[in-house]
Amino acid sequence: MKGITLLSPAKINLSIDVLEKLPNGYHSVEMIMQSINLCDIVTIEKRYGGITINCEEPYVPNDRRNIAYKAAEAFFAHSPVRGGAHISIKKNIPVSAGLGGGSTDAAGVLKGLNQLYGNILSRSQLLKIAGTIGADVSFCIDGGTQLARGIGDELTRLPDFENVDIVLVKPSFPISTSYVYRHLKLEDLTDRPDTSGLIDAITGMDIPAVAKKMRNVLETVSVSKYPELKTIMERFMDYGALAARMSGSGPTIFGVFENPEKALFAKEKFLKDYKNVYYVKTIGRGDKTLW
Numbered sequence: 408m409k410g411i412t413l414l415s416p417a418k419i420n421l422s423i424d425v426l427e428k429l430p431n432g433y434h435s436v437e438m439i440m441q442s443i444n445l446c447d448i449v450t451i452e453k454r455y456g457g458i459t460i461n462c463e464e465p466y467v468p469n470d471r472r473n474i475a476y477k478a479a480e481a482f483f484a485h486s487p488v489r490g491g492a493h494i495s496i497k498k499n500i501p502v503s504a505g506l507g508g509g510s511t512d513a514a515g516v517l518k519g520l521n522q523l524y525g526n527i528l529s530r531s532q533l534l535k536i537a538g539t540i541g542a543d544v545s546f547c548i549d550g551g552t553q554l555a556r557g558i559g560d561e562l563t564r565l566p567d568f569e570n571v572d573i574v575l576v577k578p579s580f581p582i583s584t585s586y587v588y589r590h591l592k593l594e595d596l597t598d599r600p601d602t603s604g605l606i607d608a609i610t611g612m613d614i615p616a617v618a619k620k621m622r623n624v625l626e627t628v629s630v631s632k633y634p635e636l637k638t639i640m641e642r643f644m645d646y647g648a649l650a651a652r653m654s655g656s657g658p659t660i661f662g663v664f665e666n667p668e669k670a671l672f673a674k675e676k677f678l679k680d681y682k683n684v685y686y687v688k689t690i691g692r693g694d695k696t697l698w
């Protein structure tokens with residue numbers, strides 16, 4: 408095999424709780440992550456040596472600053488393979504959106520290179536390397552529905568919460584993740600997720616109960632800085648969503664719907680005011696329609 412193409416799916420957060428600030432500056436979190444069928448297309452070709460990357464998307468670097476490049480470097484550093492790769496990425500996932508676009512590209516490169524070079528590393532080795540690249544990269548190796556703890560890299564598989572209708576709205580302003588964490592006041596948090604209740608609802612595939620229990624404590628910072636996010640959430644409810652929440656540290660807001668008709672109705676409404684609006688579905692781990 409000389410080359411491989413993979414679909415690398417985005418994620419949303421069904422919940423985010425922040426438990427404490429760690430001495431090293433990281434935060435200990437408890438969050439439920441969910442893959443969706445909005446995917447970047449990652450193509451990897453074998454080379455004799457060196458890594459090159461091409462991504463024709465504004466604001467995404469075309470050199471070693473690209474997280475997918477770092478993933479390839481880490482793969483070659485941790486495996487006996489002495490080769491190289493050319494990586495090209497077609498971005499469909501909006502950048503800096505809270506949808507894990509960079510992390511999923513990195514996971515795609517790790518999985519793709521491993522397949523190209525004869526599955527030389529085990530899944531647990533791949534997960535270990537993923538953890539050195541970025542906290543969300545580990546989740547993206549298997550995707551689906553997972554509980555993430557620690558700094559986001561201690562993962563527990565949950566039953567797949569798949570085929571649920573979701574609409575994403577990404578406003579055009581960026582939100583810095585580090586700004587959000589720096590301004591988060593843990594002592595003031597009152598509306599935290601009931602993570603075990605949410606896991607029960609996911610296990611029962613009870614979509615209204617999941618929607619009702621979704622919480623993201625990072626909204627306390629992002630929504631007060633950008634009131635437009637609150638307006639988007641209210642509009643989602645007016646358009647028939649079961650609930651609407653922010654993904655990651657924002658700015659993407661997602662709404663959960665009972666059926667495709669309601670989701671498509673909301674999508675059309677939002678398209679009048681926003682360019683980046685997507686109707687997607689949640690997908691299970693290793694979704695066969697994608698991998």
Ligand code: ATP
Nearest residue numbers: 466467473474502503504505506507508509512655
């Ligand atoms: P998360 O939800 O994990 O916080 P995000 O969706 O908010 O991530 P990304 O799109 O993953 O944000 O990445 C944002 C930053 O990373 C940008 O500054 C971008 O230039 C840089 N970056 C590096 N490599 C990539 C990549 N392959 N895809 C997207 N952004 C990348």
